[in-house]
Amino acid sequence: MNSTIGKLLIFIGFLFVFLGIIFLFSKNIPIGRLPGDIYVKKDNFSFYFPITTMIVISIIISFLIYLIGKK
Numbered sequence: 001m002n003s004t005i006g007k008l009l010i011f012i013g014f015l016f017v018f019l020g021i022i023f024l025f026s027k028n029i030p031i032g033r034l035p036g037d038i039y040v041k042k043d044n045f046s047f048y049f050p051i052t053t054m055i056v057i058s059i060i061i062s063f064l065i066y067l068i069g070k071k
Contacts, residue, residue, distance in 0.1 A: 010068065014064060015064070035052065036051060
C-alpha cells in the first residue's frame, strides 16, 4: 500500500511540474489554439470546442500514467 501512495504522490508532483511549465511558457505553447480546434463565431453567438487540444492533453496524460505504472 505504501508503494501505491508513493507512486500517486510522484504522479501528482509530475503533474504539477508539467502544469507549471505549461503556465510558464503558455504564450509560446499554442494549447487551446491548435489547428483542428472548432471555433464558430456568429453575430451574437460564439462556440469553441478544443477537440485537438483535448486529444493532445489526453495523449500526454496517458503517457505519464503509463510511465508511472511501469515497473
